[in-house]
Structure formats: structure tokens, C-alpha cells
Amino acid sequence: MKPPPFDYVVPGSLDEALDLLGDHGTEAKLLAGGQSLIPLLSFRLAQPALLIDLNRLDDLAYVRAGTDAPSAADDGVLRIGAMTRQRALERDPAIARVAPLLAEALPWIAHPQIRNRGTVGGSLAHADPAAELPALAVALDARFHLTGRRGVRQVTADDFYTGLFATALAADEILTEIEIPAAAPGTGWAFLEQARRPGDYAQVGLAVRLTLDPSRACRNVRLVFLSVGDRPMVASRAAAALEGEPPSESLFAEAAEIATGEIDPTDDIHASAEFKRHLARVLAGRALTRAAQRAADGESPS
Numbered sequence: 001m002k003p004p005p006f007d008y009v010v011p012g013s014l015d016e017a018l019d020l021l022g023d024h025g026t027e028a029k030l031l032a033g034g035q036s037l038i039p040l041l042s043f044r045l046a047q048p049a050l051l052i053d054l055n056r057l058d059d060l061a062y063v064r065a066g067t068d069a070p071s072a073a074d075d076g077v078l079r080i081g082a083m084t085r086q087r088a089l090e091r092d093p094a095i096a097r098v099a100p101l102l103a104e105a106l107p108w109i110a111h112p113q114i115r116n117r118g119t120v121g122g123s124l125a126h127a128d129p130a131a132e133l134p135a136l137a138v139a140l141d142a143r144f145h146l147t148g149r150r151g152v153r154q155v156t157a158d159d160f161y162t163g164l165f166a167t168a169l170a171a172d173e174i175l176t177e178i179e180i181p182a183a184a185p186g187t188g189w190a191f192l193e194q195a196r197r198p199g200d201y202a203q204v205g206l207a208v209r210l211t212l213d214p215s216r217a218c219r220n221v222r223l224v225f226l227s228v229g230d231r232p233m234v235a236s237r238a239a240a241a242l243e244g245e246p247p248s249e250s251l252f253a254e255a256a257e258i259a260t261g262e263i264d265p266t267d268d269i270h271a272s273a274e275f276k277r278h279l280a281r282v283l284a285g286r287a288l289t290r291a292a293q294r295a296a297d298g299e300s301p302s
Contacts, residue, residue: 003041009052011053011057012056013057014057017174018147022148022149024049025171028048028051028052031051032055032121033085036123036128060081060176061088063088063089063092063094063095065078076182078094078099079180081120082119082121083119085115086109086133087112087115098180099140099180099183101209105132120178124144124160127161128165129229132191132193132202132205132207134226135225137157137160138207139223141180141222142180143155143178144156144179145177145178146168147174147176148170148174164230164231185211186211186295187210187211188210189291190206190286190290191205194279204226204228204279204283206284208224208287208288209291210222210295212247212295215246217246218246219244221239221243223255225259225263229263229265235255237259238255241255241258242255242288249289252288252292253285255284256282256285257281259284263277
């Protein structure tokens with residue numbers, strides 16, 4: 001397969017890229033890592049009139065945390081430039097220190113060759129419901145900086161994803177930065193997924209984060225599934241069932257059962273919806289147990 005004809009521009013600055021995008025709107029596509037867009041072009045599922053290549057925007061490739069933050073008010077907040085390669089994120093010690101859930105999940109994304117080129121912002125903006133990074137962003141309460149010619153606005157990851165491959169990103173905006181708040185003391189985490197082969201899309205995946213308060217009760221619980229709906233699927237009722245309760249095997253089994261009623265898997269060539277619900281139940285029980293154990297042990301993120 002060959003892509004359709006298109007004009008190709010490599011802007012040297014963010015302002016230039018925004019001007020091009022503002023002038024061409026939905027007729028333009030942004031090229032970051034290209035791991036999703038290039039196949040779409042080759043199959044002619046995307047047919048832009050203009051391709052805007054962002055790969056010279058080095059100012060959008062960075063990881064800043066703690067003492068690297070621009071002001072004291074930002075201390076502890078993790079900031080990731082949208083053009084940061086996934087492999088660079090995987091190797092950065094700040095990720096393991098500040099966002100261990102993200103560090104644990106990154107090796108599950110496709111293969112190293114894909115992560116070498118794929119960008120954080122590209123995956124988040126593509127909004128594939130089977131991708132790991134969107135679910136992780138929601139689980140980590142991330143905020144996205146969306147930049148247009150009129151300025152920058154911030155949107156929570158929860159509000160960013162609106163449907164199948166659909167987001168709150170306007171046609172004249174570029175995702176430029178991802179902001180992840182520091183976890184509270186006593187927070188545990190876990191990421192699990194099941195795929196037919198290493199590197200394949202997950203049949204079901206799950207990111208879990210919870211905090212144990214001084215009385216050892218569960219607080220601020222987040223369960224976010226991938227590959228079981230049209231967007232990252234937040235199991236809010238399951239989280240509510242855990243809030244204020246001491247962790248136990250029976251409690252986690254109950255929450256896992258509730259969570260399976262909050263997802264919307266479909267049959268495909270790899271697994272039935274019924275089997276995906278079974279996987280979700282098993283993974284939820286395991287992930288909650290692992291996260292609670294880490295919180296109780298005070299396991300260091302690093």
C-alpha cells in the first residue's frame with residue numbers, strides 16, 4: 001500500500017507549526033513519532049492535504065521533576081514534553097522516582113523499536129483505547145497542556161478522552177506538555193496486562209493506584225482499564241467500594257467483580273467479550289493486591 005499524495009512541511013518552531021495548523025485545520029495532520037500515523041496513511045485511512053512534521057521541535061522533548069521544576073510551586077510535579085520519545089521516558093530515572101506506575105508500564109508498550117520512535121504526546125493524542133499511555137495518564141490524574149494560536153489551556157486526562165479515537169483537542173491545537181502530580185505518601189501502584197504475545201496489543205490491561213492512610217484504610221483509589229471500551233475505562237464504582245475500607249482479599253474480590261460491570265469489551269478475533277471480562281476480574285484482584293502491598297510496605301518508587 002502507498003499513502004495518498006500530500007504536501008509536507010517541517011516547521012522549525014512551535015509558533016510556525018501552530019500557524020500552519022491554524023491555516024489548514026482538519027486538512028492537516030501532525031507527524032510526531034509516526035508509529036500510528038504512517039500505517040494509517042499507507043492504508044489510506046488518513047488522507048491529509050498537509051503533513052506537518054514536528055520532529056525539529058526539540059524544545060518539546062524533556063522530562064522535568066523536583067529540582068528541575070521551573071518554580072518552587074511546581075516541586076514534585078512531573079512535566080513531560082509531548083515530543084519526548086517513549087524509550088527516553090523509560091530510561092529516565094526521574095520517572096521511576098516520581099511516577100513509578102508509569103515506569104512499571106512503559107516496557108509493556110509494543111517493542112523497543114516502536115518506543116525508540118514513538119512519542120508520549122503522539123500516543124496520548126492518537127487516543128487508541130488499546131494503548132497503555134492514555135490509561136496511565138487517566139490513572140495518574142495527568143493534566144494536558146493544549147497549545148493554540150490563542151494560548152494554552154489545560155485539560156485533565158479524564159476530560160480529554162471523549163470517545164473512540166476522539167479527544168478534546170481542537171483542530172488548531174497541539175498537545176505540548178503532560179503534567180503529572182506527585183503521589184501522596186503511602187501510595188501503592190500496579191500495572192498488569194494480558195496479550196497473546198509480548199508486544200501485541202493487550203486483550204485487557206489495568207493501571208491501579210491507591211493510598212493507605214495512617215489507619216491503613218484505602219484512599220484515592222484509581223482503577224483504569226485499557227482495551228475494554230472506546231476510551232480508557234475508569235472503574236469508579238469499584239474505587240468507591242474500596243474508599244475508607246481496610247484492604248483484604250475479600251474486599252478486592254468484591255471490587256474486581258464490580259469493575260467488570262463498568263467496562264464495555266467487545267468480541268474480536270483474539271477473545272470474546274466474556275473472556276475479556278474474566279481477564280479484567282482476575283487482573284483487578286491481582287493489581288489491587290500488589291498496589292496495597294506496596295503501599296503497606298512503603299516500597300520506594302526507585
